[in-house]
Amino acid sequence: xxxxxxxxxxxxxxxxxxxxxxxxxxxxxxxxxxxxxxxxxxxxxxxxxxxxxxxxxxxxxxxxxxxxxxxxxxxxxxxxxxxxxxxxxxxxxxxxxxxxxxxxxxxxxxxxxxxxxxxxxxxxxxxxxxxxxxxxxxxxxxxxxxxxxxxxxxxxxxxxxxxxxxxxxxxxxxxxxxxxxxxxxxxxxxxxxxxxxxxxxxxxxxxxxxxxxxx
Numbered sequence: 001x002x003x004x005x006x007x008x009x010x011x012x013x014x015x016x017x018x019x020x021x022x023x024x025x026x027x028x029x030x031x032x033x034x035x036x037x038x039x040x041x042x043x044x045x046x047x048x049x050x051x052x053x054x055x056x057x058x059x060x061x062x063x064x065x066x067x068x069x070x071x072x073x074x075x076x077x078x079x080x081x082x083x084x085x086x087x088x089x090x091x092x093x094x095x096x097x098x099x100x101x102x103x104x105x106x107x108x109x110x111x112x113x114x115x116x117x118x119x120x121x122x123x124x125x126x127x128x129x130x131x132x133x134x135x136x137x138x139x140x141x142x143x144x145x146x147x148x149x150x151x152x153x154x155x156x157x158x159x160x161x162x163x164x165x166x167x168x169x170x171x172x173x174x175x176x177x178x179x180x181x182x183x184x185x186x187x188x189x190x191x192x193x194x195x196x197x198x199x200x201x202x203x204x205x206x207x208x209x210x211x212x213x214x215x
Contacts, residue, residue: 015089015149018074018096022142025067033064040068044132069131071138073099075145076167082160088149106130133174137167 029036077095078088085091110127141163148159 012089014092015078018078018092019142019146022071022074022138025071026139026142029064029067036064040132040135044136065131065135068135068138069103070100071142072134073103073138075138075141078145079141079160079164079167082156083164088145103130129174129177133170137170141167 073096074092077092077099080095081091082088107127144159144163148156148163151159
């Protein structure tokens with residue numbers, strides 16, 4: 001019993017460590033860049049201004065962007081952990097490493113396509129779309145996950161499924177917008193198909209299989 005309680009405290013510490021990091025990240029970005037959040041929201045709502053806003057207001061490799069992107073991975077890892085083990089903590093640590101690894105793999109794939117096609121148009125927009133989605137999603141999910149964590153057990157499952165459904169819908173919307181941008185910019189269809197199959201559809205199918213088996 002004592003060992004179980006110690007483990008529970010340890011795993012709770014992982015979840016709250018993630019949430020504390022997210023809150024600190026938002027506070028730091030707010031203090032450093034007052035207009036960052038308004039530009040981020042404007043970019044998400046008015047997708048046609050995507051590249052212009054991102055180039056004029058902030059770069060994706062700057063600390064503010066990196067911090068907010070990480071909030072998405074911490075939040076999503078906690079959410080996936082809940083569906084795997086009914087705990088927001090048990091698998092959060094290894095899952096965040098997996099998610100960051102997949103993100104870096106996507107980043108490498110993006111720049112490889114730019115190298116082979118000698119064209120940036122449509123490809124950078126796709127990557128920027130990912131980043132905008134991650135940063136807004138991380139902020140929203142942090143608040144919702146903290147709220148869900150304090151709900152009674154009988155309501156946690158419904159709330160978590162609702163949150164995951166919203167994330168998946170927004171994910172589909174993001175991919176659709178990126179696909180249209182890539183086609184409009186005349187990115188070769190072969191590269192689009194290879195990218196979608198290896199870095200979008202395959203991880204999504206594996207995640208779906210994992211969740212269905214555990215649910």
